[in-house]
Amino acid sequence: MTTGLFITLFVLGFIGSFLSGMLGIGGAIINYPMLLYIPAALGVGSFTAHEVSGILAVQVFFATLSGVLALRKEKLINFKLVTYMGISIIVGSFLGGYGGKFLSGHAINLVYAVLATIAAVMMFIPKKGMEDESVEELQFNRIVAIISAFAVGAASGIVGAGGAFLLVPIMLVILKIPTRVTIASSLAVTFISSIGSMVGKLMAGHIPFWSTVVIVVASVLAAPLGAKLSKRVNTKILKVILSLLIVATTVKIWIDILFS
Secondary structure: OOHHHHHHHHHHHHHHHHHHHHHOOOHHHHHHHHHHHHHHHHOOOOOOHHHHHHHHHHHHHHHHHHHHHHHOOOOOOOHHHHHHHHHHHHHHHHHHHHHHHHOOHHHHHHHHHHHHHHHHHHOOOOOOOOOOOOOOOOOOOHHHHHHHHHHHHHHHHHHOOOOHHHHHHHHHHHOOOOHHHHHHHHHHHHHHHHHHHHHHHHHHOOOOHHHHHHHHHHHHHHHHHHHHHHOOOOOHHHHHHHHHHHHHHHHHHHHHHHHO
């Protein structure tokens, strides 16, 4: 690995995870286009869509692991919900992670374009759930939880994402889970999803080792800083700017798919 590529990856990993920590959205949605386009544009290296998705699968695993460990003492995780959605999503994310091996780079970019557009919209939907109730007595539609988790896992696993930006609105709006329980439980489910994605990408041979290490180290350092800063600043303007950048990237990917 050249010095230029090392610096580029560290900076991109730091910026992407810092923003994701500040805005509470998945880092994969931000980092995917940056890793796909910026190193190549700077002439320091290039990654295929398969390699980018592999790098991000590992990054999401470590990011969500640290989050789950931080929340383990809060007693807000509903283990029944996590069990039903977790078993389903790990199957879906493994199939998506490994199944990406059989898709072209254009197809993976297409999946990202769809997910990124959804993510941009989700950033502006108020994340307000029901009134808090007992974590142990929580009731939800198990069939809907299982099916929705599998679908999220399969789609997000293809691009190496965890799917948190989809899981949160599903839990709040469809399953009617209280807000505080949703935040903690979705993180746990996303962690389980990342296991399936990472194993799938590893078996597919899509994880460049040293590049992934650099991104993971930068992410572990940056995400907590972004989360802390989010409590002190108004992030509405930043959300608008970031959503526009995500949409612009999505448009570029659509153009590449349709005209290349």
